[in-house]
Amino acid sequence: MQKTAINYEKMYELLILARKIDERFWQLNRAGEAPFVISGKGHEGFQVALAQLLNQKIDWMAPYYRDLPLVLGFGETPKSVFLNLLSKADDTNSGGRQMAFHWGNQANHILSHSSPVTTQFLHACGVALALKKQGQPGIVVTTVGDGSTSQGDFHEALNFASVFNLPVLFIIENNHIAMSVAQEDQYKQKDFSGFGQAYQIKYAKIDGTNVMSSYQDLQKIIEEMRAEPQPVLVEADVVRLTAHSSDDDGSYLNEQERNYQENKDPVTIFQQELLAQQLLSQEKMTEIEEQISDLIDEVTEEALAAADPAADTLEQFVYEEGEGK
Amino acid sequence: MKLNMIDAIHLGLQEELVRDEKIYLIGEDIGRKGGAFGATKGLQEQFGADRVMDAPLAESGIVGMALGSAMAGMRPVCEIQFADFIFPAFNQIYSEVSKLRYRTNNDFEAPMVIRAPYGGGIQGGLYHSQSIESFFAHMPGLRVVIPSGPRDAKALLKTAIRSNDPVLFLEHKKAYRSLVEVVGDAEECFPIDQAIMKKQGTDCLIITYGLFVSKAVKVAEKLAEEGYSVGVLDLVSIYPLDQATILDAAKASGKVLLLSEGNKEGNVISEVAAVLAEEILFELDAPIKRLAAPDVPAVPNAKTLEDAYLHFSETLEEETRALILF
Amino acid sequence: MSIKMIEMPRIGESSVEGTLVKWLVEPGEKIKKYQPIAEIMTAKVTTEMPSMLSGIVQEQLIEEMATVAVGEAILAVQTVEKAVEEQVVQAPLKETISQPNTMARLPEKGLSPSVRRLSKEHQIDLTQVTGTGIRGRITKKDIAQYVQNRNQSPQPQVTSTKKVEVKKLIASDTQQVIQPSPIRLAIAKHMEESKSDIPHAWMMVEADVTPLVKRREQLKHHFLEENGVKLTYFPYFVKAVAIALKKVPLLNASWQNNQILQHHEINLSIAVGTDKALFTPVIMHADQKSVRDIAVEIQQIVQHIRAGNLHQVQMEGGTFTVNNTGAFGSVLSKGIINAPQGGILQVESIVKRPVVIDDMIAIRSMVNLCLSFDHRLLDGVMAGEFLATLKETLLQTEA
Numbered sequence A: 001m002q003k004t005a006i007n008y009e010k011m012y013e014l015l016i017l018a019r020k021i022d023e024r025f026w027q028l029n030r031a032g033e034a035p036f037v038i039s040g041k042g043h044e045g046f047q048v049a050l051a052q053l054l055n056q057k058i059d060w061m062a063p064y065y066r067d068l069p070l071v072l073g074f075g076e077t078p079k080s081v082f083l084n085l086l087s088k089a090d091d092t093n094s095g096g097r098q099m100a101f102h103w104g105n106q107a108n109h110i111l112s113h114s115s116p117v118t119t120q121f122l123h124a125c126g127v128a129l130a131l132k133k134q135g136q137p138g139i140v141v142t143t144v145g146d147g148s149t150s151q152g153d154f155h156e157a158l159n160f161a162s163v164f165n166l167p168v169l170f171i172i173e174n175n176h177i178a179m180s181v182a183q184e185d186q187y188k189q190k191d192f193s194g195f196g197q198a199y200q201i202k203y204a205k206i207d208g209t210n211v212m213s214s215y216q217d218l219q220k221i222i223e224e225m226r227a228e229p230q231p232v233l234v235e236a237d238v239v240r241l242t243a244h245s246s247d248d249d250g251s252y253l254n255e256q257e258r259n260y261q262e263n264k265d266p267v268t269i270f271q272q273e274l275l276a277q278q279l280l281s282q283e284k285m286t287e288i289e290e291q292i293s294d295l296i297d298e299v300t301e302e303a304l305a306a307a308d309p310a311a312d313t314l315e316q317f318v319y320e321e322g323e324g325k
Numbered sequence B: 001m002k003l004n005m006i007d008a009i010h011l012g013l014q015e016e017l018v019r020d021e022k023i024y025l026i027g028e029d030i031g032r033k034g035g036a037f038g039a040t041k042g043l044q045e046q047f048g049a050d051r052v053m054d055a056p057l058a059e060s061g062i063v064g065m066a067l068g069s070a071m072a073g074m075r076p077v078c079e080i081q082f083a084d085f086i087f088p089a090f091n092q093i094y095s096e097v098s099k100l101r102y103r104t105n106n107d108f109e110a111p112m113v114i115r116a117p118y119g120g121g122i123q124g125g126l127y128h129s130q131s132i133e134s135f136f137a138h139m140p141g142l143r144v145v146i147p148s149g150p151r152d153a154k155a156l157l158k159t160a161i162r163s164n165d166p167v168l169f170l171e172h173k174k175a176y177r178s179l180v181e182v183v184g185d186a187e188e189c190f191p192i193d194q195a196i197m198k199k200q201g202t203d204c205l206i207i208t209y210g211l212f213v214s215k216a217v218k219v220a221e222k223l224a225e226e227g228y229s230v231g232v233l234d235l236v237s238i239y240p241l242d243q244a245t246i247l248d249a250a251k252a253s254g255k256v257l258l259l260s261e262g263n264k265e266g267n268v269i270s271e272v273a274a275v276l277a278e279e280i281l282f283e284l285d286a287p288i289k290r291l292a293a294p295d296v297p298a299v300p301n302a303k304t305l306e307d308a309y310l311h312f313s314e315t316l317e318e319e320t321r322a323l324i325l326f
Numbered sequence C: 001m002s003i004k005m006i007e008m009p010r011i012g013e014s015s016v017e018g019t020l021v022k023w024l025v026e027p028g029e030k031i032k033k034y035q036p037i038a039e040i041m042t043a044k045v046t047t048e049m050p051s052m053l054s055g056i057v058q059e060q061l062i063e064e065m066a067t068v069a070v071g072e073a074i075l076a077v078q079t080v081e082k083a084v085e086e087q088v089v090q091a092p093l094k095e096t097i098s099q100p101n102t103m104a105r106l107p108e109k110g111l112s113p114s115v116r117r118l119s120k121e122h123q124i125d126l127t128q129v130t131g132t133g134i135r136g137r138i139t140k141k142d143i144a145q146y147v148q149n150r151n152q153s154p155q156p157q158v159t160s161t162k163k164v165e166v167k168k169l170i171a172s173d174t175q176q177v178i179q180p181s182p183i184r185l186a187i188a189k190h191m192e193e194s195k196s197d198i199p200h201a202w203m204m205v206e207a208d209v210t211p212l213v214k215r216r217e218q219l220k221h222h223f224l225e226e227n228g229v230k231l232t233y234f235p236y237f238v239k240a241v242a243i244a245l246k247k248v249p250l251l252n253a254s255w256q257n258n259q260i261l262q263h264h265e266i267n268l269s270i271a272v273g274t275d276k277a278l279f280t281p282v283i284m285h286a287d288q289k290s291v292r293d294i295a296v297e298i299q300q301i302v303q304h305i306r307a308g309n310l311h312q313v314q315m316e317g318g319t320f321t322v323n324n325t326g327a328f329g330s331v332l333s334k335g336i337i338n339a340p341q342g343g344i345l346q347v348e349s350i351v352k353r354p355v356v357i358d359d360m361i362a363i364r365s366m367v368n369l370c371l372s373f374d375h376r377l378l379d380g381v382m383a384g385e386f387l388a389t390l391k392e393t394l395l396q397t398e399a
């Protein structure tokens, strides 16, 4: 793959787009328009960088619910994520069948996932296996929260990828909490390097709140994977800047946890670096932000007005119908 | 060609592997050993370790990875060594495999087969004898198919493999080597969503599936000597049920006996009974009779206990006769 | 410009109501879409609530700290939008989801298995029953209704002047047709109903009443002198039954409309027969009366019957019947319960019989006690208990 110059503006756009969409989602929830929001706020840094490094034509992803920035950088549009939020008929992820934030779109190489956590880790292995069998290039990225490392499927997937040497980039988005359960009540390791060792796969820890450093770290890893297909385990250190979801108020968080999180906002960090290194001007940033705000207002209206799924489609697509897909 | 059921399944797999490169087999010990029962014997040698893959000992892993590959264009055929060990994969089957098409509004599909040997009467004890079909006969999106003999096994397995919907294909262990018959050619495919009328009859109808079909046919033949006409319907598709055929067949005599090796309460035959009661109550001529295993957790190992567990099936003849005379 | 309402939003999968913690906007204030207008609290979260409208706040419709249901209007806003609010029209469910096709499945006048069975059991001509089910189908309820009506319909021959079709019997050389008296008809009907409505169960015990026989032998002359009434065995049995019923009250009850009516009074009907009819006068509160009182009362009743002036009220209120079948020399009989009572006890003849006691043969005075009871009320266990108690009591009953 030829190296292209790093497009900071594009990454900033994606970061702001994801952040502002997230904020609008919460407003719609609090106004009673959207039944459920689960946020990637604080997880955006490495996702924005990762989206730039993947090639949607050959790569695949098996994301989880905090990956709004990632799917926006992988073919989903503002309109499509709003339709998803509001369970509209034209929601490309599921036609309004799944809860919001359950991604999946074949055309964009985004695997469909369910609500039970971590099942997608094995699906990612399967896609990588298929790529290998079909002699196709490409890597598969899959993500989970750190609490989900307790699941059996997490371990089965790492072992399968190791045994079959599958090009899967496993990413643990470590926000140090799982719903309300604190890290020390979930696992006793300081980090997940032990899993890399146990399953004999490469492991790296990155600062997932920092777009710039994430970009550099992930670039190196992905280049290696492309050169020599193999699994890699990445632990992205991130923060959860919201409660677990809109059905939760985070009242269980202690002072220390709150402060830690608020000091690590990926948007602020990226803005400061861009300005400090003079990669993007304040005027440009403001211009981008305003454009995106307008876009979101527009898309919100469109999505709110979009058609709901017709009741008579309830029994469609349980099995293959007619001539098939 | 006359084959027993395990050889018929072996041949079916072999023919399909030749036919379509997208098909691959994955399971525990299916490579150089050829599977716990020999269903894949020699196939790894013939097709290579890429197409006949020994998997690590993890059922959720096998099914989950297979599903992922199916989403990306492959057509995996998984082998679960014993149906009793399918439960670690229950979540993958229920939450993922069965729901994929529906939850993506037809964007993704899961063309995959999960084969698993089930059933008792082989002194396999609690965990090598179970009839687990009822647990999976409640998952719209998944098909559950059970063949009753070598010819059907091969012809149904082929359709299952070629289907774009996921199929759980359950094979009765005791049928593997006890039944021998002429099987069809490489293109013989039977519909996986249709019950098969194995024998017509006007005095009474036995509805069953799997190993018990041959037993029911034998009983029907014996009763024919006494001048009774007993029909036998093989469900084939445990889920979803072929309701039209079931109702048609049951109307003929209005007397129905249902037979299954699983525990009686919550059995798939109870669903058949419910369908009959709901749809053709007024055409029934006797209470619907169910013969199924006692409600104990599983088949015990000791021969005496195993026999006691399966005793209900020994009463088939007299229960059928009683129903005819009702 | 128009006035629009902002409603309490549903936040969270299961929320049904919300509390308005604090208003963030005042009447007259200009607000923009998405601007927080209030702080609200639901079961799951406390949060600021943004407006989905732009305009001027007209009125706060609820006060702070008020809790209202999701969907209730809380704020009136004068909007500045000109556009008509979008209204997504949805196909009504009714049209799109197919109706269950029960009609098509139903055979003409399809008789369900239970209707077939019931019609046979109650010997019903189904052409006489009006079906209230779909397409005039006869339902199980229709049968029940029919049976009830049939049972309740007054005795046409006795009380009704309406002409009823009665199949006339034809006399022949060898047979004569006798019109029963009204009282015979009434008895017949009552017996018929008692027998068909009550599932009878039957039980008999043999009781050794040798001590009772001895006691009565000693007393009888003195008793006659003192009371002018002959002392028979029967009052002993009536008294003993009353005591036993007190100890096993389950039999002193009626099964009515699928409920049990437990009687607190023990009023014993006794059967007194003449050559033409059977009367069942009642000894009220038999448990509170002595054997002597009972003997005297029975004597009076018998006199009333003979004189033909037994009052209807004297035959009402019985809760259990004791029948002196022994008077006819019977040693074994099955009584028909006097509906709606719960049981009848037949007291058979006292006979001397050789019985084995301690491996020796003795001559004892024995009596058979035959009980018919309503099996809906109780089972054999309690009936057995009653008879055992009765036997026990008989050994101790004193006049």
Ligand SMILES: Cc1ncc(C[n+]2csc(CCOP(=O)(O)OP(=O)(O)O)c2C)c(N)n1
Residues within 6 Å of the ligand: A066, A115, A116, A117, A144, A145, A146, A147, A148, A149, A173, A175, A177, A178, A179
């Ligand atoms: C198998 C399963 N169990 C429980 C849940 C409910 N649940 C949803 S998210 C969550 C916490 C997940 O924490 P983590 O994996 O750390 O991810 P995070 O939300 O922190 O990103 C829980 C318990 C679930 N979705 N799936």
